[in-house]
Amino acid sequence: MADKASDFVFDIWYFAGLSNDVARGQLVRREIAGEPITLGRNEDGTVFAMRDVCPHRAAPLSSGCLKSGTVECPYHGWRFGIEDGACQEIPALCEGQNMDTQKIKVRIFPTQENGALIWVYIAADKRFAGHPKISPPAFPFATGRAVIDDNLTLNCHVGHAVIGLMDPAHDPYVHRQWWWRSEHSIHEKSKAFEPRERGFAMASHSPSSNSFAYKLLGGKPITEIAFQLPGIRTEEIKVGDKTVLSFTAVTPIDATHTQIRQIFFSDHLAFKMLKPIIASGARKFLRQDADMVDLQQMGLRHDPTLMLIEDADTQAKWYHQLKREWAKSRAEGREFKNPVKAKILRWRS
Ligand code: FES
Ligand SMILES: [Fe+2]
Structure with a gap:
């Protein structure tokens, strides 16, 4: 692991x-x-x-x-x-x-x-002093001042933090709260995923009907969630001609600490006005994840074998495949070949 x-x-x-x-x-x-x-x-x-x-x-x-x-x-x-x-x-x-x-x-x-x-x-090579062959990812909407900017240090290896972030099945348990999910709101989901540069995306869709939080934005929001190496998750929500970009960077500090920074950019007036509520909700989410990470560490100390199941953990499997292919393509000095294939994933959450 x-x-x-x-x-x-x-x-x-x-x-x-x-x-x-x-x-x-x-x-x-x-x-x-x-x-x-x-x-x-x-x-x-x-x-x-x-x-x-x-x-x-x-x-x-x-x-x-x-x-x-x-x-x-x-x-x-x-x-x-x-x-x-x-x-x-x-x-x-x-x-x-x-x-x-x-x-x-x-x-x-x-x-x-x-x-x-x-x-x-x-660079892997500590003597590297040239110009990287690749560019950083581009997020044209991430300009100006962030509406919300929050961060937290998780007491775990980045791998667990990334997988925790993309894991849909923990929502109704770790993030159980009236404005998000409850045990009773669990139902089957079916989402189309496709490969993206250095990662994958859940293609544009209307958010789950059990997501009360999205209703605050009014209109008919369309959201697209994407992940790319090394640990960048973005969710872009469009409501009419307005945008909310949630940018999350999961960055390893060292082998046992990971920085998670969550930033929101938006030109949506309701989003800006609701900032205190949304910021405290987002903060609560991060805390809940951090508490779960601490609990998980109790088990991980005993070096257990872990499981990833289809389809609820397929994204986690993709993350491992992406990492392996990235390291391999770098070592062999060739183009990165995205191992993710377009697929519909089904799970209950
Ligand atoms: S100049 Fe002496 S430690 Fe930096
Ligand atoms: Fe979470």
């Missing part, structure tokens, strides 16, 4: 935060797939990411500061260029103490800011 430290997706773009997480001249710390990262924004507005460990004596560079295109370490003031990570200055050196500081380098991670989303590329 997905609980080994090495079991992360590499050679891919990870969501690292929203544009307004990092102001000009600011450094913030991240840890993604076991990599400590300083995410920063230069005075000219460019975002960059470098390894958050000083090559001198390991101080976190994110606790230092930005100085004219370099990051200055808080411990002894060594300065590293934000473009190539090369050391440009060692203040303790005296005249005549010649040392080629440029040979000392901090790992730089390719970074892209698209609309309101910042992406960092994490």
Whole structure:
């Protein structure tokens, strides 16, 4: 099962935060797939990411500061260029103490800011310093200010977090509440799925009649739920010409911690006005999942064999297949071939 430290997706773009997480001249710390990262924004507005460990004596560079295109370490003031990570200055050196500081380098991670989303590329090869062959995913609606922005750390490996997120059968149990699901609302569902870039989608459909929460939006909402590697789930709800985009990034911190960040973008007036209610509902959902994760860990400590059944767990199986094919295609230097085939899945929830 997905609980080994090495079991992360590499050679891919990870969501690292929203544009307004990092102001000009600011450094913030991240840890993604076991990599400590300083995410920063230069005075000219460019975002960059470098390894958050000083090559001198390991101080976190994110606790230092930005100085004219370099990051200055808080411990002894060594300065590293934000473009190539090369050391440009060692203040303790005296005249005549010649040392080629440029040979000392901090790992730089390719970074892209698209609309309101910042992406960092994490290569399997720690010496990777080139340009990634693939682009980060595009979400044209994710621009401007998010209406809701929430996050939580789950005490589990990312594999369990992702599978928990795409698992339809836990809804009436973990998320049992009058405005969402009850034991009595369980009925058979049949949904068409299709392959998508690096993942799959539940094709556009009208939400289940037992989803009271959707009724708040009025009109006739159409929703499309998509998942793609490494752990990005989006739900785009259209009501007339208005949109609600729910963007969820499930990001490994290390082998036993996973960051889940849920962000909503919308131009729907009712959605904006209902923000406090929707935000607290979404928060409750995340908490319920986190509590379940903690319970599940009690069992996982005993290293049991786990089961995935058809069709309720088919999406989880696809996730494993996608991960395997991603790693294989990267290792063989070839195009990724999506293993998911269009299929109608049936389950009761
Ligand atoms: S630890 Fe960074 S300069 Fe010494
Ligand atoms: Fe859940």
